[in-house]
Amino acid sequence: MQTFLSGQQLEGSGVCFFGLKAILSSSTVSALLPARSPPAPSSPASREMSQKSERRGIHVDQSELLCKKGCGYYGNAAWQGLCSKCWREEYQRARQKQIQEDWALAEKLQREEEAAYASSQGAQSQPSLTPFSKFEEKKTNEKTRKVTTVKKFFSPSSRTAPKKALAARLKDSHEGKTPSPSISRQSSIETDRVSRDFVDFLKTLQKPGREIHKQSRAFIEGMANKKDLGADELSECVQDFYQNMSDRLMTHFKGSSERVERVMDQVEKYIMTRLYKNVFCPETTDDEKKDLATQHRIRALHWVTIQMLCVPVDEEIPEVSDNVVKAITDVIEMDSKRVPRDKLACITRCSKHIFNAIKITKNEPASADDFLPTLIYIVLKANPPRLQSNIQYITRFCNPSRLMTGEDGYYFTNLCCAVAFIEKLDGQSLNLSTEDFERYMSGQASPRRQEPEAWPPEGPCGGSSPGLAQVYQNLELLTGLEARQERVLEGARSLESDLISWQESVEREVQQILEKYPLEIRTPASAIDSDNVENDRLPPPLQPQVFAG
Amino acid sequence: MAAGGAGGASKTYSFKVVLLGEGCVGKTSLVLRYCENKFNDKHITTLQASFLTKKLNIGGKRVNLAIWDTAGQERFHALGPIYYRDSNGAILVYDVTDEDSFQKVKNWVKELRKMLGNEICLCIVGNKIDLEKERNVSVQDAEEYAESVGAKHYHTSAKLNKGIEELFLDLCKRMMETAQADERAKGNGASQSSTSRRGVQIVDDEPQAATAAGVGCCSG
Ligand SMILES: Nc1nc2c(ncn2[C@@H]2O[C@H](COP(=O)(O)OP(=O)(O)O)[C@@H](O)[C@H]2O)c(=O)[nH]1
Ligand SMILES: [Mg+2]
Numbered sequence: 001m002q003t004f005l006s007g008q009q010l011e012g013s014g015v016c017f018f019g020l021k022a023i024l025s026s027s028t029v030s031a032l033l034p035a036r037s038p039p040a041p042s043s044p045a046s047r048e049m050s051q052k053s054e055r056r057g058i059h060v061d062q063s064e065l066l067c068k069k070g071c072g073y074y075g076n077a078a079w080q081g082l083c084s085k086c087w088r089e090e091y092q093r094a095r096q097k098q099i100q101e102d103w104a105l106a107e108k109l110q111r112e113e114e115a116a117y118a119s120s121q122g123a124q125s126q127p128s129l130t131p132f133s134k135f136e137e138k139k140t141n142e143k144t145r146k147v148t149t150v151k152k153f154f155s156p157s158s159r160t161a162p163k164k165a166l167a168a169r170l171k172d173s174h175e176g177k178t179p180s181p182s183i184s185r186q187s188s189i190e191t192d193r194v195s196r197d198f199v200d201f202l203k204t205l206q207k208p209g210r211e212i213h214k215q216s217r218a219f220i221e222g223m224a225n226k227k228d229l230g231a232d233e234l235s236e237c238v239q240d241f242y243q244n245m246s247d248r249l250m251t252h253f254k255g256s257s258e259r260v261e262r263v264m265d266q267v268e269k270y271i272m273t274r275l276y277k278n279v280f281c282p283e284t285t286d287d288e289k290k291d292l293a294t295q296h297r298i299r300a301l302h303w304v305t306i307q308m309l310c311v312p313v314d315e316e317i318p319e320v321s322d323n324v325v326k327a328i329t330d331v332i333e334m335d336s337k338r339v340p341r342d343k344l345a346c347i348t349r350c351s352k353h354i355f356n357a358i359k360i361t362k363n364e365p366a367s368a369d370d371f372l373p374t375l376i377y378i379v380l381k382a383n384p385p386r387l388q389s390n391i392q393y394i395t396r397f398c399n400p401s402r403l404m405t406g407e408d409g410y411y412f413t414n415l416c417c418a419v420a421f422i423e424k425l426d427g428q429s430l431n432l433s434t435e436d437f438e439r440y441m442s443g444q445a446s447p448r449r450q451e452p453e454a455w456p457p458e459g460p461c462g463g464s465s466p467g468l469a470q471v472y473q474n475l476e477l478l479t480g481l482e483a484r485q486e487r488v489l490e491g492a493r494s495l496e497s498d499l500i501s502w503q504e505s506v507e508r509e510v511q512q513i514l515e516k517y518p519l520e521i522r523t524p525a526s527a528i529d530s531d532n533v534e535n536d537r538l539p540p541p542l543q544p545q546v547f548a549g
Numbered sequence: 550m551a552a553g554g555a556g557g558a559s560k561t562y563s564f565k566v567v568l569l570g571e572g573c574v575g576k577t578s579l580v581l582r583y584c585e586n587k588f589n590d591k592h593i594t595t596l597q598a599s600f601l602t603k604k605l606n607i608g609g610k611r612v613n614l615a616i617w618d619t620a621g622q623e624r625f626h627a628l629g630p631i632y633y634r635d636s637n638g639a640i641l642v643y644d645v646t647d648e649d650s651f652q653k654v655k656n657w658v659k660e661l662r663k664m665l666g667n668e669i670c671l672c673i674v675g676n677k678i679d680l681e682k683e684r685n686v687s688v689q690d691a692e693e694y695a696e697s698v699g700a701k702h703y704h705t706s707a708k709l710n711k712g713i714e715e716l717f718l719d720l721c722k723r724m725m726e727t728a729q730a731d732e733r734a735k736g737n738g739a740s741q742s743s744t745s746r747r748g749v750q751i752v753d754d755e756p757q758a759a760t761a762a763g764v765g766c767c768s769g
Contacts, residue, residue: 255560257561352596355596355597356596359597363591365593365595365597366597366598366599367576367597367598367618368577368617368619368620368621369572369577369621369622370599371620373620373622404565405563405564405565405613405615405635406615407600407615410599410600410617411600413617413631413632416631417620417625417628417631417632420627420631421624421628428624429624
C-alpha cells in the first residue's frame with residue numbers, strides 16, 4: 001500500500017483511488033496503451049479482456065478510454081482524457097490565449113499607470129528624487145565591502161557552486177508539471193491588483209511617487225535579465241535596491257523613519273509580488289532538497305509529546321486547544337503568501353495565538369522559556385509546507401529593518417531557532433536515553449503515555465479510551481483498504497498480462513495465417529502462353545498462301 | 550532602522566539587546582520590572598514578556614530599545630547565535646546566590662566575544678541582591694572579571710526595583726557611543742546606513758567554524 005500510494009502514479013488523477021481509471025492513468029499501464037492507437041472493438045482479445053474484468057468485478061466502459069474529443073483514438077488521463085494530438089492542440093490554444101491575455105493586461109496596466117501620473121503631475125512641477133545613477137555608483141562601492149550576512153547561519157552551502165546535476169533535476173521536475181492555467185491566472189490577477197494598489201498609494205505621495213514608481217519598474221525589468229544569478233546575488237540586488245530607495249526616502253522625508261517604512265512596505269509588496277515566481281526556492285539552491293529533508297524529519301518525529309518538550313499549554317482547556325489550532329493554521333498559511341512581510345505576519349499571528357494559549361494555561365505572560373518549546377511543538381504538529389524555502393526567502397528578500405529589531409523579527413528568529421532545534425535534536429534534548437530515542441525514531445517502539453491506565457489497552461476497541469477505539473477502528477479500516485488495494489493491483493497486473501498475451505496471440509494468429517497460406521512467387525515460363533491449356537483448342541496459326549494471278 | 554540607522558536632524562536610534570543567562574536567575578523579572586514596573590504580579594496586562602520595547606530620550610536623542618528574552622534551558626543553548634546575531638547589546642544575568650549561574654555567564658562572554666568581537670556592549674548583571682545573606686558570588690570577583698573582559702558590572706534586584714533603570718540607561722548610552730563611533734569611522738552619513746544593511750556584520754572569514762567552536766567550548 002505504501003509503495004503504491006507514494007508513487008507519482010496517482011498524481012493528477014484526482015479520481016477515486018481504487019477505480020480502474022486511476023490505474024489506467026498510472027504510468028505502467030498507460031504505457032501499454034499506445035498514445036494514439038485505434039481501438040479494435042471486435043477483436044477476440046478485447047472480448048476476452050472484458051470478460052475477465054467482469055469476473056473480477058471491475059467494469060471498464062470502452063468510452064472512458066477513448067479521447068474525449070471523440071476523434072476515435074485512445075485518450076489518456078495524463079492528458080485530461082484526450083489523445084496526444086487533441087491534447088497538444090488544446091494545450092497550445094490555452095497557452096496562446098494566456099499569453100495574449102497577459103500582454104493585454106500588461107499594456108492596459110502601463111496605460112493606466114501613465115495616465116494616473118499624467119493627471120497627477122499636470123499642474124505641479126515638483127522636485128523629484130535624486131537621480132538613480134549616483135546611487136548606482138555607491139552600490140558598486142558597497143559591493144566590494146566584505147559583509148557577512150545572516151543567511152550564512154542557515155545556508156552554509158548556498159554560497160558553494162550550484163550543484164549542476166541537482167539543478168538540472170529540479171528543473172526537469174518543474175517542467176514536468178503541467179501548468180495549471182487557473183493558478184497562473186489567479187496569480188496574475190493578484191499581481192494586477194497589487195500594481196493598482198501601489199499606484200494608488202504612490203498617488204497620495206504626490207511628489208516622489210512617480211520617481212519611486214519608475215525606479216521600481218526599472219528594477220523589476222532589470223531583474224528579469226538576471227535570472228541566472230545565484231540566490232545570494234539576487235538577494236544582494238534586492239537588498240541594494242531597498243537600501244538605495246530608503247536612503248533617498250530618508251533624505252526626502254527629512255529623517256522620518258516611520259514615513260520611510262510605510263513607503264518601503266509598499267515598495268517591497270510591489271516588487272516581491274512580481275519577482276516571487278523567479279526568486280522563491282530558485283533552482284540554483286538546494287532549498288527544495290532541504291524542504292524535503294525537514295518535512296521527513298518532522299514526520300519521523302511524530303511521536304514527540306508535549307511532555308517531552310515541556311510545553312506549558314494544557315490542550316484539555318478548549319480555549320487553549322482552539323489557540324493551538326489557530327497557531328498551526330497560521331504557520332501553514334505562511335507558504336501561500338508572496339510578499340515577505342505577509343509571510344512574517346503569519347508567523348506573528350501564529351506567535352500571538354501561542355501566547356494566548358500559554359497565558360490561559362499559566363495565567364502569566366509568556367517568557368522565551370515558554371514560547372520557544374511551544375513554537376517547536378506547533379511546528380512539529382503543523383509540518384508547514386516548504387518551511388526552509390520560506391525562511392530563506394524571508395531572510396533574502398525582506399526589508400531588513402523589519403527583521404532586525406522589530407517584533408516580527410523576534411518571532412521569525414524564534415521560528416529559525418525552532419527549525420534548528422528540530423534538525424539537531426537528539427535523545428538528550430528530550431530527556432530520553434539514546435536507545436529510546438533510536439527506537440522511537442526507527443518506529444520499533446512508541447513512547448508510553450504518562451497515564452498508565454490508558455495503556456496498554458485491554459483489547460481491541462477497549463471501552464476505556466475513545467481515542468484508542470478510534471485508533472483500532474482506523475487500523476481495521478487501513479487493513480481493509482490494503483486488501484482492496486492488493487486486489488486492484490492484482491487486477492492491474494492481470495490486465496497488463498492480458499494485454500501482453502493479446503499482442504502475442506495476434507502475432508501468433510498472423511503467423512499461423514502466414515504459414516497456412518504461404519505466399520508463393522513462381523518464376524514465369526519462357527513463353528507467355530506456354531502454360532495455357534486452352535491453346536490446344538485454338539485453330540492452327542494461319543499459313544501464308546500464295547495466289548497466282 | 551538598526552544601529553543608529555537614521556539620517557537627518559531628528560535621529561532615532563534603534564537597538565537590539567538580548568537577555569542571556571541560566572533559567573531562574575531573573576531575566577524575565579528584570580525586563581518586566583523595567584518595562585511594566587511589576588514583579589511577580591498576577592495582574593500583569595501584557596500578553597507576553599519575551600519581546601518588550603521601551604522608548605527613551607537620551608540627551609535629546611530618541612532611542613527605541615528592543616529587549617529580546619532568550620530561552621534559558623540547557624537544551625536550547627546551541628541556539629544562542631541565532632538569537633544574538635545583530636545585537637547591539639547583551640545583558641548577561643546571574644543570580645548572586647548561585648555560583649553556577651555565574652560560571653554560565655563566563656561561558657556566554659567567551660562565546661559572544663568570539664562571535665561578535667567588540668561590536669557588542671556587554672553588561673554582566675548580578676541579580677537578587679535583596680538576598681545578600683545568601684550571596685555565593687563575591688562582589689570583588691565579579692567586578693574584576695567584568696573589567697577583565699571589557700564588560701560593565703551591575704547589581705540589581707527585580708524584587709526591590711534596584712539598579713535596573715541605571716543598568717538600561719547606562720547600556721543605551723554606551724550603545725549610542727558605539728554607534729556614533731561607527732558612523733565617524735565610516736565617514737559621512739552616506740555610507741553609514743550600509744551598516745544597518747541586513748544586520749549582522751561578522752567580520753570573520755569562517756562564521757561556520759566559529760559557531761561550531763563557540764558552541765562547543767560552552768556546552769562542555
Ligand atoms: N528574591 C528575588 N527573587 C527574584 C528576583 N528576580 C527574580 N526572582 C525570582 O526568581 C525566579 C525566577 O525568575 P524569572 O524572572 O522567571 O527568571 P528567568 O528564568 O531568568 O526569566 C522567580 O521566582 C522570581 O520571583 C529578585 O531580584 N529577588
Ligand atoms: Mg524567563
